[in-house]
Amino acid sequence: xxxxxxxPSPCLSSRPSSPSTPPCEMRGPVGIEAxxxxxxxxxxxxxxxxxxxxxxxxxxxxxxxxNTLFKVWKSNPPDLGVPPSQTLQLHSVTHVIEENGVKxxxxxxxxxxxxxxxxxxxxxxxxxxxxxxxxxxxVNVVPVIARADSLTIEERExxxxxxxxxxxxxxxxxxxxxxxxxxxxxxxxxSKLRERIPFAVVGADQEHLVNGRCVxxxxxxxGVIEVxxxxxxxxxxxxxxxxxxxxxDLKDITHNVHYENYRVIRLNESHLLPRGPGxxxxxxxxxxxxxxPRPFKVCRGAHDDSDDEF
Amino acid sequence: MASSEVARHLxxxxxxxxxxxxxxxxxSLPDQLVNRSIQQGFCFNILCVGETGIGKSTLIDTxxxxxxxxxxxxxxxxxxKLKAQTYELQESNVRLKLxxxxxxxxxxxxxxxxxxxxxxxxxxxxxxxxxxxxxxxxxxxxxxxxxxxxVCLYFISPTGHSLKTLDLxxxxxxxxxxxxxxxxxxxxxxxxxxxxxxxxxLMSELVSNGxxxxxxxxDDDTIAKDNAAMNGLLPFAVVGSMDAVKVGNKVVKARQYPxxxxxxxxxxxxxxxxxxxxxxxxxxxxxxxxxxxRHYELYRRCKLEEMGFTDVxxxxxxxxxxxxxxxxxxxxxxxxxxxxxxMKQMFVQRVxxxxxxLKEAERELQAKFEHLKRLHQEERMKLEEKRRLLxxxxxxxxxxxxxxxxxxxxxxxxxxxxxxxxxxxKNSNFL
Numbered sequence: 145x146x147x148x149x150x151x152p153s154p155c156l157s158s159r160p161s162s163p164s165t166p167p168c169e170m171r172g173p174v175g176i177e178a179x180x181x182x183x184x185x186x187x188x189x190x191x192x193x194x195x196x197x198x199x200x201x202x203x204x205x206x207x208x209x210x211n212t213l214f215k216v217w218k219s220n221p222p223d224l225g226v227p228p229s230q231t232l233q234l235h236s237v238t239h240v241i242e243e244n245g246v247k248x249x250x251x252x253x254x255x256x257x258x259x260x261x262x263x264x265x266x267x268x269x270x271x272x273x274x275x276x277x278x279x280x281x282x283v284n285v286v287p288v289i290a291r292a293d294s295l296t297i298e299e300r301e302x303x304x305x306x307x308x309x310x311x312x313x314x315x316x317x318x319x320x321x322x323x324x325x326x327x328x329x330x331x332x333x334x335s336k337l338r339e340r341i342p343f344a345v346v347g348a349d350q351e352h353l354v355n356g357r358c359v360x361x362x363x364x365x366x367g368v369i370e371v372x373x374x375x376x377x378x379x380x381x382x383x384x385x386x387x388x389x390x391x392x393d394l395k396d397i398t399h400n401v402h403y404e405n406y407r408v409i410r411l412n413e414s415h416l417l418p419r420g421p422g423x424x425x426x427x428x429x430x431x432x433x434x435x436x437p438r439p440f441k442v443c444r445g446a447h448d449d450s451d452d453e454f
Numbered sequence: 455m456a457s458s459e460v461a462r463h464l465x466x467x468x469x470x471x472x473x474x475x476x477x478x479x480x481x482s483l484p485d486q487l488v489n490r491s492i493q494q495g496f497c498f499n500i501l502c503v504g505e506t507g508i509g510k511s512t513l514i515d516t517x518x519x520x521x522x523x524x525x526x527x528x529x530x531x532x533x534x535k536l537k538a539q540t541y542e543l544q545e546s547n548v549r550l551k552l553x554x555x556x557x558x559x560x561x562x563x564x565x566x567x568x569x570x571x572x573x574x575x576x577x578x579x580x581x582x583x584x585x586x587x588x589x590x591x592x593x594x595x596x597x598x599x600x601x602x603x604x605v606c607l608y609f610i611s612p613t614g615h616s617l618k619t620l621d622l623x624x625x626x627x628x629x630x631x632x633x634x635x636x637x638x639x640x641x642x643x644x645x646x647x648x649x650x651x652x653x654x655x656l657m658s659e660l661v662s663n664g665x666x667x668x669x670x671x672x673d674d675d676t677i678a679k680d681n682a683a684m685n686g687l688l689p690f691a692v693v694g695s696m697d698a699v700k701v702g703n704k705v706v707k708a709r710q711y712p713x714x715x716x717x718x719x720x721x722x723x724x725x726x727x728x729x730x731x732x733x734x735x736x737x738x739x740x741x742x743x744x745x746x747x748r749h750y751e752l753y754r755r756c757k758l759e760e761m762g763f764t765d766v767x768x769x770x771x772x773x774x775x776x777x778x779x780x781x782x783x784x785x786x787x788x789x790x791x792x793x794x795x796x797m798k799q800m801f802v803q804r805v806x807x808x809x810x811x812l813k814e815a816e817r818e819l820q821a822k823f824e825h826l827k828r829l830h831q832e833e834r835m836k837l838e839e840k841r842r843l844l845x846x847x848x849x850x851x852x853x854x855x856x857x858x859x860x861x862x863x864x865x866x867x868x869x870x871x872x873x874x875x876x877x878x879x880k881n882s883n884f885l
Contacts (some may be wrong), residue, residue, distance in 0.1 A: 167542045171519045175495075175735035180737035183491055184484045192483050197457055203669070215474040236468040244481040247630040326493065360476075388479040392486035400596050410589045 191240075191247035197283075199255050204290040208347035210252050212360065212371060213383055214241060218427045268310040270284035276316045282402060284394050286317040286386070289310075292377050293362060300344045307342055320390065324397060335384060343378040346371055369407060495549040497600045498738060499580075501536075501632065502554065503573060503624065504609025508639045513607070514554055516707060516718055517730055518543065521696060522554065531559030534572045538601075547848065553601060561620055562603070570624040570637035577603050577631045581753040588754075598775045602750060604732065604741045605668070609639040610689060612650045617659045625665045631749055633741050635733065640722050641691030642709060642716040649691055656689055670732055672739050684732050690725035693718050700880035802872035 197207050198206040203232040216239070238251040268276070287307070292300060311318060318341060348362045348371045361370045371379045386394075476632075502510040511524045522541060538555040555576070560569060580602045583612040587598050606628060610621060625634055636656070638644070645651060660667060667688065670681035695718050699708040718726050763778045 149707050167544070168518075168520045168522065170543060170545065174517070174519050174543075174545060175730060176543065176550050176738075177548050178735035179496060179548060179550075179738050180488050180491070182736070183488055185676060186739055186743070187484045187487050189674060189691060192480070198648055213478070215476040215478050216472045239472045240469055241478075242479075243474065243478060246483055248480050248483065248632045383479065388482050389486070391480065391483060392490050404593070408591055 157386045188245055188247075191249060192391075193249045193251075194395070195251040195253065196386075197234075197253040197255065199279075200290060202256055205347045206254065208349055209288075209290070209345065209430050212347040212379070213386065214250060216241065268305050268314075273310070273314045273316070276311075276318075277314060278340075280317040282406070283399055284402075285316075286319050286382075287342040288382060289342050291335075291346070293346045293364075295344065304340075304342060304344065319394065321397075324401070333426075336383075340378065340381060343382045343385075345379045345382050346377040347379070471763065486746065492547055494596070495551060496738075497551045497553075497602050498742070499553040499555065499601060499605075501573070501577070501603045501606040502556050502609065503560060503606060503628075504557065504639060505611065506559060508609045509694050510556055510607075510609055512696065513609075513637075513639070513692055515696050516694040517728065517733070518552070527558045529562050531562055532558050533563065536572060536576045536759055537654050551599070566620050569620060571626065574631065577628070578753065581631075581750055582757070584750065585754055585757060602745055603632050604738075604745045606634045606717075608634055608636045612638055612640050612644045612652075612691075614644050614652050616655050622659070622663055622665070625660070625667070626663065629666040630752065633744055633749070634665075635668050635729075636689035637729065638689050638691040640693065642693045644691065653687075653689060653691070659872055668741070668744070670737055672792045677736055680736065681732075684728060687725060689727060690729045690732075692726045692729055693724040694726070712772075791792075 196210065200206055200212060234253055234255055236251055236253040238249060239366055240247060240249050242248070276285065276287075289295070289300065289303060289307075295303060310316075317323070320337055322331075322334070323340070325331040325334055346362060348360050348369070350360070350363070351358050352361050352363050352368050353359075354361070354368050354370065359368070360372045361368045361376075370376045376381055418424055485536075500514070502514065504510050506529050511522070515521055520543070522539070535558045536555055537558050538553055540551060540553040543550045543552055557573060563569065581628075584598070584600065584602055587593055587595060608621070608625060608628075612615065625636070627632055638649070638652065638656075641649065670684050672678040672682050672685075690735075693709060693716055695707050695709045695716075697708065697710070698705045699710050699715055699717075701708065701715055701717060709716045709718075717723050721727050762782055771795050
């Protein structure tokens with residue numbers, strides 16, 4: 145393009161919105177609301193994805209827990225569970241499940257052999273603390289008290305308080321993180337959850353008949369521990385948190401916070417991004433710089449009267 | 455993705471489908487997604503391209519049922535400019551950040567060859583801004599105000615004949631950068647039969663010139679039928695008006711003529727309702743998605759390739775971004791070093807030259823000084839010489855005077871006054 149021909153062109157370097165966009169009153173319905181349905185249709189078509197990793201001592205019932213969460217015990221157990229091994233190896237399995245037209249691609253990553261060094265019957269040991277601290281910086285961590293059927297209610301509460309104390313002392317920021325509470329509603333809701341974390345859960349993949357009802361539970365000589373009964377264990381809380389209310393939030397935080405942090409570290413440490421005349425704006429001069437995009441082209445013509453004209 | 459495609463895709467990735475034995479509850483996922491979107495708010499950017507006075511602002515006002523503040527533009531702009539304004543609208547719990555970009559002075563110039571260029575530049579500028587944000591180290595895409603144009607409403611003059619060259623040229627240059635929805639403006643000036651022929655003519659011209667306008671998507675069953683039907687009714691013949699006119703016992707938006715009332719929202723009168731349906735109620739999300747996944751991706755790919763990035767290296771091996779960066783950095787350093795050397799050389803050279811000049815000047819000055827000194831010396835000597843001569847003359851004269859005086863006094867005593875006259879004559883000759 146001949147530069148001389150282009151010079152009378154208007155300056156295109158700034159972007160439209162002024163910082164204070166005026167709110168406008170519409171005189172009647174327009175149909176903007178319909179965009180929500182459009183979103184839903186698109187989401188249903190694309191399907192959802194969710195990736196869980198379970199960490200802990202073998203034999204604690206991790207696989208059973210995941211099976212219980214997603215109610216897929218009718219398939220062969222080896223699908224979601226893995227035979228115990230002594231090597232530290234990560235094993236991922238992906239499945240697609242569907243409910244009422246909503247497709248979910250679920251990936252479960254197990255860490256067999258790892259948790260065997262963990263022994264937190266009493267409280268969190270230094271190894272656990274260190275591990276949790278590092279983990280919390282990279283991923284959303286939801287701690288659970290497994291095998292809660294071996295604790296009485298009082299023991300359970302005491303254990304929970306001890307763990308909460310430990311977490312607080314060592315500044316381990318588990319999910320839901322307080323710093324991501326967006327408004328007062330979030331804060332109230334999440335504070336209630338934070339009170340009960342870690343949830344004491346029991347996993348079961350068999351149904352039993354109790355008082356004429358068919359329930360999911362563990363049958364023992366002294367009774368049936370109903371998994372979905374709040375009086376028996378806190379499994380419903382975990383399920384609701386993970387699936388029914390906070391699944392999208394978990395994904396958002398992973399995408400917007402954890403991944404972005406990783407990206408920043410990775411890009412910075414590789415010292416790869418040069419700064420020079422040919423690389424304007426590829427990397428900001430200082431990490432604290434605001435993200436308002438700067439003009440990328442030099443103004444070709446003089447600025448004219450109206451500040452929004454281009 | 456159709457279900458068979460999904461199944462194939464899953465099989466490829468060795469993923470199995472499982473059936474659940476009870477209600478889990480993730481059917482609430484779409485609602486969770488919707489809630490998050492409600493919290494974030496939506497963004498929609500419309501570009502209106504059309505001649506001055508064709509009714510762009512009025513149509514936008516009518517579409518969104520508001521009076522966005524605006525003023526009439528003049529017809530005397532020397533070039534095409536774009537004017538953008540952002541508004542916040544809210545309908546029940548949906549917040550929409552709407553940006554309207556209008557062309558100013560489009561079609562007013564005598565030479566319209568480059569009229570489309572500012573529009574193309576504006577669209578590219580928004581893509582570029584997004585790309586820059588995306589490439590930052592510390593970025594915040596989720597709070598970024600997306601200013602990329604999601605749809606371009608192209609206003610066609612209701613001549614009833616055909617597309618103007620300006621229209622064809624502009625649309626041809628825009629179709630790979632933005633979703634174009636052509637509309638026939640001021641459609642109440644075209645009769646129903648003329649309108650039908652006009653639409654057919656316009657579409658065939660667009661097709662024969664290879665202009666890709668936006669097609670309403672027909673892959674989802676719930677909206678496929680409606681969208682397909684609407685695709686056949688393009689371009690929409692629209693009428694815009696915010697004036698309230700009483701028709702029967704209702705008050706409607708309309709234009710009142712002596713011979714009748716053109717009701718904006720009457721589907722027999724114009725296609726306004728269809729446009730609003732398609733643009734806002736049914737396909738707003740698809741327009742946004744197409745902008746991001748098709749137009750922006752194309753821009754991004756071209757830009758990165760221009761910058762020297764490739765996905766595949768010379769031997770068809772995949773090249774990582776890291777390698778490209780390293781190579782570029784190397785190149786850049788080399789270039790910089792070379793430039794530094796060059797500048798250093800130039801500097802040294804200049805200094806030398808300056809030194810030489812100064813030395814030369816000094817020498818000249820010295821020579822001049824010497825010369826002047828010599829001249830002065832010579833002058834002096836000459837003057838000395840002259841003085842000596844003069845002094846000698848004076849001495850000689852005073853001698854002679856003395857001698858003649860003695861003579862004179864002697865002769866006076868001896869001879870008398872006659873001789874004196876001779877002697878006077880003699881003396882005067884002597885003098």
